[in-house]
Amino acid sequence: MLKNLNPKAQIKRLRYIYHAAPAPLKGKLKVCLYLACSLPIVDLIIVFVTYVLMMALQKQSLTVLGLTFGANSLFIAIMLFIGVTLVRQLLEFLSVRESRRFTQFLYRQYSAKLLKNYMSMSWRSFSKETKAVRMKHLVATSLDSAYSYQVFFNFISSALNLLLLAGSMFLVAPKIVLGGLVLLALFMRFSSKALKSKINQATDAHNVHEQRYYNHLNESLNMFREMRIFGVSEKMGDRALGELEQLSEAKVRLSILPYTPRIVMESVFTVAIGIGILYVIFVDRTDTPQLIASLASFMLLARRMIPSMSMLLSSYSELEGTYSQLQVLHREFSDMPEQEEDRAQTNPPGHELLVLSHVSFSYEGRGKETIENFSMNVSAGDRISITGESGKGKSTLMMILAGFMEPHKGEVKRSALIQPKLHGIAYVPQETALLSGTILENIVFGNETVDEEKVMRVLSLVKLEELIGKLPEGLQTVVGDNGMFLSGGQRQRLGIARALYHEPQLLLLDEATSALDEETERQVMASISTCMKNSAVVFISHRKENSKTHATKVVEL
Ligand SMILES: Nc1ncnc2c1ncn2[C@@H]1O[C@H](COP(=O)(O)OP(=O)(O)OP(=O)(O)O)[C@@H](O)[C@H]1O
Structure with a gap:
């Protein structure tokens, strides 16, 4: 259940998710993390290369990190731009592939472990819970729990991306970045407050209706003949479908709510970039080449930052939902004290x-x-x-x-x-x-x-x-x-x-x-x-x- 979205609680959840990964999978987890972190670094390099390219296009010389690009370095700048962009595409492909593989691998592991535990439980423990709930844990809870790692990678990657890109912008235009950061902090605080109770309600409704839906489906399928003979199949079907309707509504709310901040943020960014372009066009300045190069880099930054921002915001709100599923799963793993044991071979006498x-x-x-x-x-x-x-x-x-x-x-x-x-x-x-x-x-x-x-x-x-x-x-x-x-x-x-x-x-x-x-x-x-x-x-x-x-x-x- 979503109780709060404050940053401290979110950091606690991220730590929990990281440490909860099974020890033999820590290596794979680290590979995914390195790949997710490499993307923001390459993005930053691309922004620099774009700046160099823009300056070269305008036949301006430039020194970056001790390297001097003369007025005729257009060819080198283009090659650099193409090379780094291709490296980024490759890294993105690897990062997406490895993180998806990791998530699916974990899902298989969770389901297998849960199934093994269920099948070796004592009858008394096994019969305490309905089969519908067991099925739900095997299929949905395991998948949601594994998905929390996807959310984790998205969160880390987008947060680092924003940090690096905002940091580089800060070097060029500190006032704009500081103002932007204040605005962003205010916006996140406002949006998380506004969304918190709505997401809470939707998550609660989602869990309740999902559970009931599974139970009703299980009963309807198990009691097909009884339902028909007593003439209640339609009523019972409606009962399940009523839950499904509520579940769908909760799912829609849960998927739409995290998008709302993104839409507002994108609109704000677009307006800011538009104002920047108007400024370059209408204000006569001596440093126009640098300004054009900066604006091009800023636009590229914004192109990278906007998706990162929306990913950060959506993974920020998704984090608690998937984290709570991971906790449910871990409770299932630890709540199984009564395992079927190999009984002592207490041979009675004779035959x-x-x-x-x-x-x-x-x-x-x-x-x-x-x-x-x-x-x-x-x-x-x-x-x-x-x-x-x-x-x-x-x-x-x-x-x-x-x-x-x-x-x-x-x-x-x-x-x-x-x-x-x-x-x-x-x-x-x-x-x-x-x-x-x-x-x-x-x-x-x-x-x-x-x-x-x-x-x-x-x-x-x-x-x-x-x-x-x-x-x-x-x-x-x-x-x-x-x-x-x-x-x-x-x-x-x-x-x-x-x-x-x-x-x-x-x-x-x-x-x-x-x-x-x-x-x-x-x-x-x-x-x-x-x-x-x-x-x-x-x-x-x-x-x-x-x-x-x-x-x-x-x-x-
Ligand atoms: N899982 C359970 N949880 C709680 N009580 C149970 C459970 N299973 C059976 N009982 C109760 O234990 C008692 C004995 O049940 P059991 O099925 O062993 O009886 P039985 O002699 O086999 O009955 P029958 O001849 O009707 O099949 C009953 O009162 C029943 O309600």
Whole structure:
């Protein structure tokens, strides 16, 4: 949020941005900075060369920095002018290219780091925030944060440009420059005061509406069918578009406001140059050649100074917005204490895969414990059915078994065979999440080596072999967004096939067969039992029949 635009605060922000750059990128940052600073220096040289050229055009001799240019130095002056201008163009190209590359490189790094952090967070931390917000940070906040370096380079380059050019003007016409500087200071103070509250409001509105827009979009896309069936898709669409309208308005205000001072400044400069020309034309003076050369140099100065001035003013006002995004991002990086850690390999004795001793768990903000003083063992070969009324904590227990959540009290011992990062556990929830790609991709799920024979075997275990055989593109059939081209039961069976393909030591099924008809469910459960002879299966099912037929142990919550 934009709180103040005073120079001290801005310098603090610039320092923060500089020091916040990741250490391995400091070298690249310095290259960008040198390039950005080299441009104002070359601009200054061009102004001198222009002065020399103007004097040579009028056949006047001149001594600059100990070098004497005679009345016939026109050729040298032209060559100098062309040479230095070309060097400037090259430097500008390099500076723009390197700073853009740096910004994009940083954007990729920020997004990658954030994604890595999100994917290694504990489930408890991950589920504290909506996916829309996570998405916003991954895409928009990372980009805005990286863009703060672009603003930083623009600020430094334009400030140095103005300083050097105004300094050189000062040597020639100190009174004009002093007057100009006073005017500029007054103008900046006045304009930043006038703009401050407006930019504040626009930034606040921008952040609020952007957040709401992302949330509404996420909800509309996720709940497409519900919105249609309840006849609210238009209303919900309007809700998102209403936010977008407000967001666009805030964006327009935010992009226009910084331009206003520039337009005023350009008008003032144009009038001043016009008055200078009129003065040369109408006032008869003896030093006309020097005056013409100075005026030409001044015009060139102004041509460079006006864009620098506008860049300085716009980067000055943009600085806080991008800086606050950089802070948000850094908070995201540091606010992730609960990372998924490699758990200690506390091997339980014998064939036990998992031992829960006096475990209690409660969700934040829910006073009562969801799981209270609970103990259980899971050994290879076990078929355990977890039963209990709705809301009793069956899924919560599954999440603890899977290692997504750690209990507050009690102890969980996991065999080295089922450390989550060793892929020893497979977890299939009721709502199977599928990739939008092919059936094959969904089964091998990120594995580089594909064993098609094994794929066909697991498909036959979940009774999907026949269906795949009938599909013209077989395993290469695309399943659509989260498997929307498949039935609910087919999606669930694909989820189970994926789990079996990974040959887990412990298979957790959280109502993973709820969408199947009784006969298919019985066949699938029997296949699982047979193929997982040496492993353990823990399942939740609301059909009592399943506990009776497929379980060796029943745990009542
Ligand atoms: N992320 C969460 N934050 C806060 N409370 C939660 C969260 N997830 C579940 N709960 C609460 O914990 C309790 C147990 O939920 P859980 O999903 O484990 O029950 P369940 O036995 O699997 O229910 P069902 O049979 O209906 O699926 C419920 O009261 C639920 O409201």
